[in-house]
Structure formats: structure tokens, C-alpha cells
Amino acid sequence: MRIESGEFIRAAFSEQDFLRDARPQIAFVGRSNVGKSSLLNRLLGRRALARISSRPGRTQAINYFLVNSNVYFVDLPGYGYAQVGKAKRQEWARLIERYFAQGEPQVIQLVDAKVGATPLDIEAFEYLEASGCAPIVVATKSDKVPRGRHRAQMARIAAALEMPDGDRVIAVSARTGEGIQELWRRIEVALGPEARERSAH
Numbered sequence: 001m002r003i004e005s006g007e008f009i010r011a012a013f014s015e016q017d018f019l020r021d022a023r024p025q026i027a028f029v030g031r032s033n034v035g036k037s038s039l040l041n042r043l044l045g046r047r048a049l050a051r052i053s054s055r056p057g058r059t060q061a062i063n064y065f066l067v068n069s070n071v072y073f074v075d076l077p078g079y080g081y082a083q084v085g086k087a088k089r090q091e092w093a094r095l096i097e098r099y100f101a102q103g104e105p106q107v108i109q110l111v112d113a114k115v116g117a118t119p120l121d122i123e124a125f126e127y128l129e130a131s132g133c134a135p136i137v138v139a140t141k142s143d144k145v146p147r148g149r150h151r152a153q154m155a156r157i158a159a160a161l162e163m164p165d166g167d168r169v170i171a172v173s174a175r176t177g178e179g180i181q182e183l184w185r186r187i188e189v190a191l192g193p194e195a196r197e198r199s200a201h
């Protein structure tokens with residue numbers, strides 16, 4: 001998929017601001033500091049997404065980006081940032097729940113390659129599966145894990161999440177570009193032939 005355009009559309013702080021039109025949505029979810037902003041910047045190009053904030057715990061909004069005029073990339077607020085406090089966490093959960101109640105986006109869940117799947121990552125994965133979204137799982141910052149340990153580490157994350165047999169974790173690095181092409185291919189497959197074709201030119 002070639003990126004012709006990627007523009008920030010809207011930050012949704014509540015359900016009234018959610019975007020609901022016929023375009024498919026690809027939602028990115030992961031704990032704060034997992035490398036979500038860096039990955040989005042790598043996927044879509046830094047200029048279009050200068051808007052992406054990476055200050056942990058600060059952005060409680062759902063940010064929508066329109067890519068090639070036909071698909072939304074949706075940046076969900078990071079979970080598990082200790083300092084935001086209980087009230088903020090509940091606010092986060094409510095916003096996320098409403099977002100998932102309005103449709104079934106393709107979800108990309110980010111897990112830190114070196115840290116592995118934390119209890120919160122496991123909880124989020126279970127929640128997503130129960131909501132009917134089978135997430136594509138990517139392990140971020142793969143450059144921090146020695147090459148020789150990649151396979152074992154990806155398998156460990158898949159096992160911790162109890163991913164369905166045959167589903168693989170994609171090792172990605174926003175720094176080196178590892179796995180980015182593979183992730184694009186998975187996104188294209190998830191989008192289906194129609195969206196793929198429209199994105200091809």
C-alpha cells in the first residue's frame with residue numbers, strides 16, 4: 001500500500017465525536033510508552049502525523065487519521081500509565097468500551113518485544129477477542145532484542161496471550177524499519193481487495 005495522503009481528522013474525547021462512516025478503521029492499541037506514536041509515524045510518514053502526541057498519559061482522546069482518503073487509522077489512548085490515577089483510568093475504559101461497542105475495527109495490538117506481554121497486555125487482548133476483534137499483534141522496538149532471540153521471543157508473546165494456533169506475532173521496529181512491510185501486507189489483507197485496489201494508485 002502506497003501512502004498518498006495521511007491527515008489528522010479529529011480527536012474524539014467522547015462518543016459524540018466518534019467517526020462513523022463506511023470507511024474501514026484500523027485501530028492501534030497498546031500500553032503507554034510501547035512505541036505506538038513512533039510506529040504510526042513510521043507507517044504513515046512523519047509530516048502527516050506531526051499531530052501524534054507521545055507524552056504518556058496525556059492524550060486521553062481517540063485520534064483519527066484518514067489514509068489515502070479511504071481508511072481511518074485510529075490511535076487509541078495508551079493504557080496502564082500508572083500516574084493518571086483511577087478516575088482517569090475509568091474514563092479511559094469507558095471511552096474505549098464505547099468505541100468498540102460501535103463497530104468491529106481491525107485492531108493492531110502493540111506489545112513491547114523486549115518486555116513481553118504484561119498482565120495488562122493479556123487483559124487487553126482478552127477484552128479485544130471477547131469484543132469480536134481478533135487483533136494483529138506486533139512486538140515493538142524489536143531492535144532491542146538480539147536477532148537470534150526473535151523467534152523464541154515472538155513465540156513467548158504469542159503463548160502468553162494464548163493467541164490462536166498459527167497466528168504469529170510480527171516483530172517491528174520504528175527505528176530500523178524491520179517488519180514494517182510485513183505489517184503493511186497484513187493490513188492490506190485485513191482491508192480486503194476493494195480497499196487494497198483503491199489504495200494502489
Ligand code: GDP
Nearest residue numbers: 032033034035036037038054141143173174175
Ligand atoms: P507511545 O507512548 O506508545 O506513543 O510510545 P513512543 O512512540 O512515544 O515511544 C516511547 C519510547 O520508545 C520513546 O523513547 C521512543 O524513542 C522509544 N521507541 C519507540 N519506538 C522504538 C523502536 O522501534 N526502537 C527503539 N529502540 N526505541 C523505540
